[in-house]
Amino acid sequence: MKKITYIVFTFLAGLAACNKKAGPALPQVLNTGSNEAVAPYFTRDSKQNPVLCWTEKDRADSTYRLKYAVYNAGTRQFDSPITVPASAGCSNAAESMAKVAFKADGTVLAIFARRFPNEKNPYAGAIYYSISADHGLNWSDARFLHTDTAHTYGRSFFDVARLKDGELGAIWLDGRYGKNIRGSALFFARTTAGKGFATDTCIAKGTCECCRTAIFSDDSGNIHLAYRNINFPSALSAKQVRDMAYQLSSDHGKTFSVPSTISHDNWEITGCPHSGPSVAVTKAGVQAVWFTAGGGAGLYHTASAGLGGDFRQRNLITASGRHPQLISLKNDQLLMVCEEAVSAAMEKPMEMNHSHSEMKMSHTAAGTAKIMLTRLPAGPNQKNIEVTDGTAADNHAVLTSVGDDVLIAWVREEKSGSKIYYSRIALTE
Numbered sequence: 555m556k557k558i559t560y561i562v563f564t565f566l567a568g569l570a571a572c573n574k575k576a577g578p579a580l581p582q583v584l585n586t587g588s589n590e591a592v593a594p595y596f597t598r599d600s601k602q603n604p605v606l607c608w609t610e611k612d613r614a615d616s617t618y619r620l621k622y623a624v625y626n627a628g629t630r631q632f633d634s635p636i637t638v639p640a641s642a643g644c645s646n647a648a649e650s651m652a653k654v655a656f657k658a659d660g661t662v663l664a665i666f667a668r669r670f671p672n673e674k675n676p677y678a679g680a681i682y683y684s685i686s687a688d689h690g691l692n693w694s695d696a697r698f699l700h701t702d703t704a705h706t707y708g709r710s711f712f713d714v715a716r717l718k719d720g721e722l723g724a725i726w727l728d729g730r731y732g733k734n735i736r737g738s739a740l741f742f743a744r745t746t747a748g749k750g751f752a753t754d755t756c757i758a759k760g761t762c763e764c765c766r767t768a769i770f771s772d773d774s775g776n777i778h779l780a781y782r783n784i785n786f787p788s789a790l791s792a793k794q795v796r797d798m799a800y801q802l803s804s805d806h807g808k809t810f811s812v813p814s815t816i817s818h819d820n821w822e823i824t825g826c827p828h829s830g831p832s833v834a835v836t837k838a839g840v841q842a843v844w845f846t847a848g849g850g851a852g853l854y855h856t857a858s859a860g861l862g863g864d865f866r867q868r869n870l871i872t873a874s875g876r877h878p879q880l881i882s883l884k885n886d887q888l889l890m891v892c893e894e895a896v897s898a899a900m901e902k903p904m905e906m907n908h909s910h911s912e913m914k915m916s917h918t919a920a921g922t923a924k925i926m927l928t929r930l931p932a933g934p935n936q937k938n939i940e941v942t943d944g945t946a947a948d949n950h951a952v953l954t955s956v957g958d959d960v961l962i963a964w965v966r967e968e969k970s971g972s973k974i975y976y977s978r979i980a981l982t983e
Contacts (some may be wrong), residue, residue: 578927578941581975584632584963586610586621589971593651594963596954598716599624600660604954606632606963607654608974609646609666617642620652620666622690627956630978638664640684640696645669648877648950648965649766649828650711657745658720662686664693665714665724670705677708681726685750700741700754702730711830713767718775721745723807725769725779727761736794737784738763744807757810760784762796766830776861777803778840780831783813787820795820798831798844800863814863817856821848832890834882835861841930843871843878843890853878853892855930871932876923879952880930881960887981888930891951891962896944897921925951925964927979941977948975958982 584591590611597605607622620641623632644652644666652666662685669679680703682696700709712726722745727738740758743751762782770778783799786792798816803809816831831844839858842865846854852873856865871878875892882888924944928936941962942948951964956978963976 578939578962578977578979579630581942581977584608584623584974584976586635586974588613589973590618590646591974592646592965592972593648594950594952594965594974595651595653596952596961596963597653597655598954599656599662600658603627604956604961605654605656606974606976607652609644609652611646618644618646620644620654620664622654622664625956625961632976636690638666638684638690638693640664640682640693641666643668645679645710647710649764649830653712653714655714655716655722657722658716660687660689662690663714663722663745663750665699665712667710667712668696669708673705675706675708678705679708679710680705681709681712683750697750699724699726699743699751700728702728702754704730707732711764711767713769715769715771715777717744717771717777717806718773719806721747722751723769723771723777724751725757725767725781727763727767727781728756729763731759735759737761740767740779740781742779742807742810757801758783758799758813761799762826764826764828765796768831768833770833770835772835775804775806776835777807777810778833778835779803779810780816780833780842780844782827782830782844783815785815787818793822794824795848796823796827797821797846797848798842800833800840800842800858800865802861802863804861811863814865816842816844816863816865817846817854817868819846819848819854819868821846823847829877832878832880834880834888836882836886836888838886840865841880841882841888843880843930845876845878853890855890855932857931869931871928871930872926875926877950881953881955883955889953889960890928890930891941891953892926892928893923893949893951893964894926894944895921895923897923922946923948925962927953927960927962939979941979942975 604625681699707729743754765782779801829845853875854868925941927939947967
């Protein structure tokens with residue numbers, strides 16, 4: 555018995571030593587107890603601990619609910635998950651995933667989208683939030699994030715970030731203007747001390763209806779927004795293109811700059827590709843990554859000259875990547891995670907043709923893909939880290955930092971359902 559114990563201890567010690575080397579640890583499945591766990595998203599609590607949230611189907615009633623768990627850096631495991639009761643029936647969309655966010659005072663807000671039942675527009679819905687003031691033990695009833703509560707159109711594709719003053723800021727796509735505008739409108743709202751979200755403000759019109767939005771607040775308090783816009787360049791004889799847009803607020807969200815184009819890809823598409831941008835900030839400026847098929851399909855990177863909207867010429871990162879997520883580390887190092895297509899089924903991006911009253915979706919079946927971690931800016935001698943080997947249908951990866959390492963989570967489609975896997979990656983020896 556002592557010999558067996560010694561062998562096991564030696565093996566575990568060796569495994570721990572291996573995990574300290576640069577590269578990924580073996581992927582671990584998030585044991586949710588459900589056969590349908592999707593839409594992972596990383597945030598941080600008020601003590602800066604990494605927090606993973608996801609949407610999970612309850613075996614008892616087949617209803618989706620938002621859950622989250624704090625990552626324990628010491629044990630390299632997630633603590634017991636917390637369920638948000640008010641989120642029952644929430645959307646499980648990968649580009650509009652439910653999220654939790656933490657105010658600096660520890661107050662937790664859960665944000666999620668839900669469709670209105672029995673409406674002529676089957677995609678009419680709202681964005682709600684629920685508040686917990688006791689670390690997730692008790693939750694408020696669901697409240698509307700937006701001031702307009704009409705049931706005739708959709709609102710979704712939101713993002714949230716903690717601002718410099720400790721409050722939260724949120725953006726989302728809103729269809730309240732109906733056919734009076736092309737596409738959707740982008741709205742912004744922020745919380746107030748001791749309360750939830752206050753009055754919302756429209757900051758852009760004519761946005762792509764179904765791509766993920768991004769909000770990021772830097773250490774100086776500037777608020778950065780990125781999303782896919784609808785433009786009609788005169789050089790293309792009024793043909794519609796959907797390229798990425800950027801806006802900045804330097805007064806804590808009171809006002810925002812006029813939208814500027816991150817890259818003039820001139821992607822002519824009349825549907826939604828369901829792939830939004832991701833932004834981060836370094837000393838060199840605002841960093842952005844996104845997917846486009848304009849001028850060559852793939853994931854691209856660019857950076858601004860300072861904090862304005864003057865972005866440099868784009869650089870191709872990978873022609874087979876999809877759904878990028880970007881973070882900047884304390885040393886200004888940039889890391890991006892995405893899925894890289896392995897089988898042909900992954901090659902065509904999802905497209906959606908819809909209006910404010912109807913939406914039709916068509917996309918190829920999930921193919922095999924590998925999760926890749928890339929240091930930016932990419933170069934000819936770029937060494938990417940393969941987080942997974944490409945033998946499974948892995949997709950929609952997200953990442954965050956934990957000490958000197960990186961924590962990555964993603965969705966894996968399996969015969970028994972969708973599960974969330976995660977891996978902690980050491981960046982240095």
